[in-house]
Amino acid sequence: MAKEKEPQKLIANNKKAYHEYFIDETYEAGIALHGTEVKSMRMGKCSIKESFVRIEDGEVFVYGMHVSPYEKGNIFNKDPLRVKKLLMHKYEINKLAGKVAEKGYTLVPLQVYFKNGRVKTQIGLARGKKLYDKRESIARKDQRREAERDFKIKNI
Secondary structure: OOOOOOOOEEEEEOHHHHHHEEEEEEEEEEEOOOHHHHHHHHOOOEEOOOOEEEEEOOEEEEEOOEEOOOOOOHHHOOOOOOOEEEEOOHHHHHHHHHHHHOOOEEEEEEEEEEEOOEEEEEEEEEEEOOHHHHHHHHHHHHHHHHHHHHHHHHOO
């Protein structure tokens, strides 16, 4: 009997990253967490707005990911802003390290979600946007919103 795939349950999304960066590639990585952190994430208490990813000594770490302390966790709770290790294959880490060494590339976490009962994060290989790029994407978004509004009014 085949095990049914459960849908991914989104915990946190980083909309700011899509505004600040061009995302060239995305990768999926597991996160090394402690028990109370997982329980807190099941309740949706996670934020990745100000977080970033670094590669150090062949390992990938996420900095600034805030996991709120679990209410019933008392002494087992960890520091909410502690550095968390991301779990990836060695060849993926080496590929990312080579890309990040190039000028202008950085790694940012895009979303955190549950997949088959495990906490996963999607990290993106990103290039920074200039101010005029940000303005252009905002203008494009406004145009799309106006077109959808006009279409909705005509169909009523």
